[in-house]
Amino acid sequence: MPSALFLTPAPARSANGEADGKSPAAAIDRVETYLNSVKTLSARFLQVDAAGNVSHGQLYLRRPGRLRFEYDAPSPLLLVADGVWLIMHDKELDQVNRFPLYQTPLGVLVDDPVNLRENIEVVEVKESPGILRLKMIDPDLPDEGWIGITFTEPPMLLRQWQIKDAQGGVTALSLTDIRVNRKLDPELFVFNDPAPFHE
Numbered sequence: 280m281p282s283a284l285f286l287t288p289a290p291a292r293s294a295n296g297e298a299d300g301k302s303p304a305a306a307i308d309r310v311e312t313y314l315n316s317v318k319t320l321s322a323r324f325l326q327v328d329a330a331g332n333v334s335h336g337q338l339y340l341r342r343p344g345r346l347r348f349e350y351d352a353p354s355p356l357l358l359v360a361d362g363v364w365l366i367m368h369d370k371e372l373d374q375v376n377r378f379p380l381y382q383t384p385l386g387v388l389v390d391d392p393v394n395l396r397e398n399i400e401v402v403e404v405k406e407s408p409g410i411l412r413l414k415m416i417d418p419d420l421p422d423e424g425w426i427g428i429t430f431t432e433p434p435m436l437l438r439q440w441q442i443k444d445a446q447g448g449v450t451a452l453s454l455t456d457i458r459v460n461r462k463l464d465p466e467l468f469v470f471n472d473p474a475p476f477h478e
Contacts, residue, residue: 303404306411307395310428313435314393318342319463320437322454329448338454343391344380345468359470360389366470375472384426384442387415403427411435 320340327333336350344362355371364377365385380386387399395401395415402425403414414427422445429439439453 303401306404306406307401307413309432309435310411310413310430311393311395313430314388314437315391316460317437318460320457320459321461321463322457324348324452324454326450326452328450329444329446339463339467340389341463341468342389344386344389346385346389347467359468360385361468361470368470368473370473373473384440387426388428388437388440 318341320338322338324336324338325333326336334350334354334356336348336354339345339347339349344360346358346360346365348356348358350356355369357368357370359366359368360380363380365380365383367376367378368374381390387393387395395413399415400418401413401415403412405412405414409431411430411432412427414425416425417423424443424445426443427441428437429441430436431438436457436459437454438457439451441449441451443449
């Protein structure tokens with residue numbers, strides 16, 4: 280994380296079939312409504328990368344465009360999205376990398392408004408009792424991977440996302456201790472380059 284999968288604006292096509300007699304379009308509507316109601320979110324996360332490495336940490340999200348992933352030690356990583364860039368800081372190597380936020384899979388979660396019909400292609404909708412899963416791709420780069428998002432309901436709550444990259448590796452991130460629409464310190468989403476780093 281971040282993955283090589285890039286999601287760029289494109290018209291959505293149809294999701295596959297009906298799920299338990301429910302309309303995929305209705306499920307997408309529910310997800311859009313829920314995500315647009317989430318102005319802030321904080322949670323503990325557990326991440327398992329493609330190599331099976333496990334990391335823990337704290338996630339902060341504020342729409343539009345703000346994210347912070349504070350990885351617990353011994354991981355040296357910190358990810359901050361400031362509304363424009365997704366910034367990855369490896370404190371051990373003292374390296375900083377920037378990626379355009381809305382060209383990463385995470386951009387869809389913090390867009391304002393979230394629109395799953397214009398920005399991406401929902402290719403799969405799966406519903407089972409209490410669980411709703413969407414799988415999405417960039418229709419212009421269908422071989423570059425996908426992002427899958429899992430919700431529990433009712434009430435709807437974001438629980439997990441998975442990102443598959445162009446090499447076939449899957450990174451999964453699961454959320455616990457989720458708190459929605461509570462005030463977050465704006466400084467969480469500010470990144471200051473560490474000295475002596477210079478662009």
